[in-house]
Amino acid sequence: MSFFPGETVTENAAARVVRGVGELRAALVPARRAGQTIGLVPTMGFLHDGHASLLRAARAECDVVVMSLFVNPTQFGPNEDLDRYPRDEERDLRVASEAGVDLVFAPTVEEMYPDRAATTVEVSGNLTSVLDGDPSRRGAAHFRGVTTIVAKLFNIVGPDVGYFGQKDAQQAAVIKRMARDLSFPLRVEVMPTVREEDGLAMSSRNVYLEPADRLRAVAISRALAAAEQQALALDSLDAGLAAARIELAAAAIEPEYLEARDAETLEPAEHLRAGRPVLIAVAAQVGGARLIDNVLVEPIAD
Ligand code: PAF
Numbered sequence: 001m002s003f004f005p006g007e008t009v010t011e012n013a014a015a016r017v018v019r020g021v022g023e024l025r026a027a028l029v030p031a032r033r034a035g036q037t038i039g040l041v042p043t044m045g046f047l048h049d050g051h052a053s054l055l056r057a058a059r060a061e062c063d064v065v066v067m068s069l070f071v072n073p074t075q076f077g078p079n080e081d082l083d084r085y086p087r088d089e090e091r092d093l094r095v096a097s098e099a100g101v102d103l104v105f106a107p108t109v110e111e112m113y114p115d116r117a118a119t120t121v122e123v124s125g126n127l128t129s130v131l132d133g134d135p136s137r138r139g140a141a142h143f144r145g146v147t148t149i150v151a152k153l154f155n156i157v158g159p160d161v162g163y164f165g166q167k168d169a170q171q172a173a174v175i176k177r178m179a180r181d182l183s184f185p186l187r188v189e190v191m192p193t194v195r196e197e198d199g200l201a202m203s204s205r206n207v208y209l210e211p212a213d214r215l216r217a218v219a220i221s222r223a224l225a226a227a228e229q230q231a232l233a234l235d236s237l238d239a240g241l242a243a244a245r246i247e248l249a250a251a252a253i254e255p256e257y258l259e260a261r262d263a264e265t266l267e268p269a270e271h272l273r274a275g276r277p278v279l280i281a282v283a284a285q286v287g288g289a290r291l292i293d294n295v296l297v298e299p300i301a302d
Contacts, residue, residue: 068160131266162175203289
């Protein structure tokens with residue numbers, strides 16, 4: 001049976017589950033000695049088809065696929081949803097096995113943060129202080145939690161490629177910058193956002209949506225499509241943002257932010273330029289779920 005609609009799944013061996021850092025390193029020694037490539041897909045579990053697309057990409061490109069499964073407490077703020085974050089390890093292991101994952105690294109909090117570890121990894125500046133990094137939102141501490149755990153995973157696994165999703169565009173930009181600044185010998189691959197049939201970006205947090213809010217939430221992807229269409233048609237990011245605001249307002253969604261920024265530096269973007277993709281990013285609370293989504297807009301060069 002397939003967990004991924006529309007996909008024919010061949011029988012894959014069950015992924016091996018590893019809980020300890022030492023055990024994982026030892027498990028990867030033969031592959032490393034044989035010169036095999038290692039792909040890492042970091043996750044917090046409760047897998048959906050967005051994660052599956054990362055796993056499939058890793059399986060297609062790498063000899064060995066490692067998936068981490070760890071709800072990282074240091075990236076949650078005190079008023080965020082750490083305690084109720086959805087978890088289903090048994091199902092995640094089945095999904096990982098079906099996707100051909102070789103090793104699932106599922107450590108405990110104590111294994112990842114022994115003795116209240118005193119070292120963190122932080123990308124400073126604009127990348128982590130705007131959008132979700134704004135102090136009135138998740139703040140830079142959220143990204144410090146992400147970069148610390150991802151740096152640890154990179155150190156533990158030693159992957160050739162790390163796979164992340166474009167839905168978390170700011171996270172991907174921050175991780176790319178960290179990998180470059182700290183000379184991690186790997187490639188950061190960012191895969192396109194996977195959407196439900198009606199356009200809602202897949203997210204583990206979508207389970208928080210009550211049916212009526214689930215219907216309203218589609219306005220977010222509609223708003224981004226309108227933004228892209230209008231920005232390109234009128235060669236104006238302002239026009240794009242205005243079109244998005246109309247779609248959100250029609251669904252009574254008040255965005256926390258709706259902004260156009262350079263996709264790499266996250267500096268504010270005012271104009272469209274060929275070769276310089278602009279990220280239009282949105283965050284909004286819809287019922288019980290804080291949702292984020294984005295679109296990359298780039299005019300076609302003449
Ligand atoms: O995107 C996520 O699920 C998490 O932020 C990550 C990259 C697995 C780090 O905990």
